[in-house]
Amino acid sequence: MIQRFLRYATASMILFIGWKLVSFFLSADILPPPEVAFVAFAKAVTTAEFWSHFIASACRVSSAMALAWLCGFPAGILLGYNRKVDRVLSPFVFLTYPVPKIVLLPVFLVLFGLGDMPKILMIALIIGYQIVVATRDSVKGLDIKYIDSFRSIGGTPFQTIRHVVIPAAMPHGFTALRIGTGTGIAVLFFVESFATHSGLGYLIMDAWGRFAYDIMFTGIIGMSLLGVLIYELFNGLEKTMCAWKYLESGRSGAGQ
């Protein structure tokens, strides 16, 4: 635990120094030195305004990821497990997967209005695809001996999904969620730069327009913090729900 803390502290130091150097050589207002940015951030976290933006963003991205999971994971399980369904539906998934969904944002804004709905749906759509593909592939790659072994104990197809397919796919689903966190936050920034007056993305774009670079960095740090929190949440959830996986590989934590 202490070692882990030290590793994180060292990495933070190096990043801090790197930022400092770049800011020094650029000597432009657009990249303030890190200490200025962090002082501004420390000031901002005492204000209700910052937290209202932070919470707006957190609600959007977390509900989007929950939605993506609730649709994507079962869909991936179904596609991976049932060959008939897979044969019919997979061409649709793989034909539309490479299409950049973000270009549909104007369509979403027209269809679902200017509120939170189109933003949540856009993030969920993009991450949902990643979860479907990762889950489907993991089920397809499941060693047949587990299914044979389960059937020999007398398991029905439904029980096979519950006791074999889902637990085996869970770690892959979590990996998709962790990768999706980065994507989700990026998409969040984009969708919040349109047609809204709340959220960290709005805070950043608004500050940029006003040349308030310290406030802009408050938003940037806030968004990074949001990403780290969600990422760590998934790490923690996986460690509780898939304890066996950590024992198996001897990892103390995924993705570190």
Added chain:
Amino acid sequence: MDEPLIDVQHVCKTFAPAEGPVLDDISFSLFPGETLSVIGPSGCGKTTLLYILAGLKKSTSGRVAICGSDGNTNGGTNSFILQNFGLFPWKTVYENVSLGLKLRKTEKSKTRQITNALLSELDIGELSDRYPVQLSGGQKQRVAIARALATEPDVLLMDEPFSSLDALTRERLQDIMLDMWHTRRLTYIIVTHSVEEAVFLGKYILVLTDRPTRCKTLITNDTYGDKALRNKDCYFDRVRQVRKEMEIR
């Protein structure tokens, strides 16, 4: 007892017609409490035979009947120990062993009682909260045996269950199987590539040919059932006999 528990008649299995049959006209029968070792060259279709007996694969022709304890000629239950144990890595030892009972919707208290009794009988009681990855090969195999016996199957099927274990562990587990047979009069079929194991664990020894796999001989092993067998001359004689049978073309 005039009705065999397991009756296998003229079973054939063909995967690809161009390659010919994998199993060709396999027949044997076993009465309750009898045990059978199946031995033959690797890749000859021994595993396929077990899959057919377990109902996981269908035979191309022929008849397999496992008689249930209720007299139903095709209602017998089986437990199948797959090669490399087939334990679920995401379930603890306890969950693995009790799984079959859970699927059959057995009462919780009864499930706990049966599971704990088996765990302590096989000397793995302290391991019940561990995951398979935390176990040694021998411990995993004990868990697999406990899981297979939990549902009290009419017949136990084992596919090279001890082949990945070191010699000492293997012998200890073979002793356990013999104990289980003495206390429960288990009916089991064990597929193995070890002649010694076949002789130690089988009242009958079915020697199979190379592909297409046919029954070469069925040896009645009257030395079966003695735990001290490994040191006796009759054991070595039997091993030599089986080996000779396997070598005949």
